Amino acid sequence: MTKKGLTKYLSIGAVTTAALFLAACSNQKSTTxxxxxxxxxxxxxxxxxxxxxxxxxxxxxxxxxxxxxxVKLENQGNYPQLQGKITSRI
Known part of the structure; x- marks a missing residue:
């Protein structure tokens, strides 16, 4: 894998991580x-x-x-396998 390709996949992973963390940190009021x-x-x-x-x-x-x-982390192998799993779940 080229450096450019690796950077692309790491960027995708970072964005996915950030999106999940932001979604988990909602600003909604909750009951006790x-x-x-x-x-x-x-x-x-x-x-x-x-x-x-x-x-x-x-x-x-x-x-x-x-x-x-x-947060339960589940490694899906590599990025093509992860993409395939995400696509099949959608």
Whole structure:
């Protein structure tokens, strides 16, 4: 894979990550019972090596800052496999 191709896939992964984190951080008011409940989101990704390590660190930081949200990271292999899974689910 070329450097340009890798940069493209990493950018896609970063945008996907940011979108999921922003979606989880809504500004809606909630009731007391909703504040006490835990929300779990699943994030599919195709990051490996250093990128996966960094993603886990960012996820841990996010969960510490948002104790009512649990992020379940699921590696889907590589970007074509991830895209295929997303497409089949749509």
């Amino acid at each position: 019972s909703a504040k006490n409940s835990k929300t779990e989101i699943t994030m599919w990704h195709a990051m490996n090596g250093a990128q996966q390590k960094n993603l886990k660190q960012l996820t841990n930081k996010f969960e510490k800052e948002n104790p009512n949200i649990k």
